[in-house]
């Protein structure tokens with residue numbers, strides 16, 4: 240399977256739509272800028288959707304699940320069997336993202352890319368099984384070329400399905416025991432950072448567990464030190480669900496579909512995607528700052544200002560789902576507020592405007 244499609248261009252966000260949306264925001268009955276990030280995100284969505292009145296009513300959420308060979312190093316507070324068990328829980332409606340998707344009226348797609356405790360063919364799960372588990376990247380690249388290409392393609396298929404279904408926003412989520420180790424290792428490679436700076440507690444390691452996890456990551460980075468290209472760093476240090484996320488983000492951007500990024504693992508995938516294809520960056524919106532150590536550095540590297548900071552560290556796309564109502568409110572304000580002229584409200588005084596920020 241060939242991965243040349245990764246480099247195909249992404250359309251540019253529409254500058255004329257952004258200008259029109261900014262001009263409209265300046266006429267709405269509020270001091271200019273007073274709705275802060277809600278204004279900015281409405282302008283960004285207008286540019287991405289090429290629409291004077293952007294909307295995020297039709298939301299598509301894909302949760303990608305995969306297991307990690309590095310789990311055998313004892314880097315998670317939970318056993319590997321949980322990945323497959325949670326796939327079943329997503330599908331049967333009991334997981335956090337199941338509830339959030341229902342509340343939002345969003346489409347929830349669950350994609351099993353390979354779980355050691357495989358739930359098999361079950362309703363509500365798309366099987367895109369690459370292998371039961373990645374290789375332990377302390378010993379070998381996480382994925383072979385063929386596995387990597389298949390995982391990227393599985394993610395792209397989700398973004399294309401979202402586009403075909405008329406989604407206005409693509410949200411990627413993930414589930415994979417030990418994937419904060421993979422995401423931190425990938426982040427260290429992409430940012431040339433030390434493991435201690437980007438390694439966190441994941442599902443709940445204690446301080447000694449975090450020190451051990453950082454040492455595991457240091458071993459992996461030493462083994463794969465010659466990999467300097469983002470594509471190769473993602474193949475060697477990522478995971479099936481992380482590669483699928485990167486593939487989904489790239490394909491969504493190429494298809495002109497806005498993306499809302501979730502937490503630590505998804506942001507590592509987003510940084511890899513943006514390094515592989517820089518045109519991706521303009522299609523990304525950022526939902527929240529995860530509690531996981533290392534997320535802030537990833538957000539900084541992407542020059543991202545997320546909407547929420549709620550101390551979440553679940554994954555599954557839960558932080559992104561929590562931000563969707565804010566995006567909807569931003570669009571409703573943009574489309575529904577009266578202008579100064581329509582409401583007969585006086586604008587800022589001419590001499591005061593000169594001093595306004």
Ligand SMILES: O=C(O)c1ccc[n+]([C@@H]2O[C@H](COP(=O)([O-])O)[C@@H](O)[C@H]2O)c1
Pocket residue numbers: 314315316317413414415416417418419420440441442443501502503504505529530531534551552553554555
């Ligand atoms: O999204 C996040 O910011 C996030 C932060 C910490 C943990 N997680 C979730 O926890 C799992 C990985 O944690 P761990 O400790 O097994 O590496 C995985 O299923 C993620 O969805 C997710």
Ligand SMILES: Cc1cc2nc[nH]c2cc1C
Pocket residue numbers: 317321325413414415442553554555
């Ligand atoms: C129960 C559980 C649910 C999760 N959802 C995402 N990561 C998770 C990790 C665990 C352990």
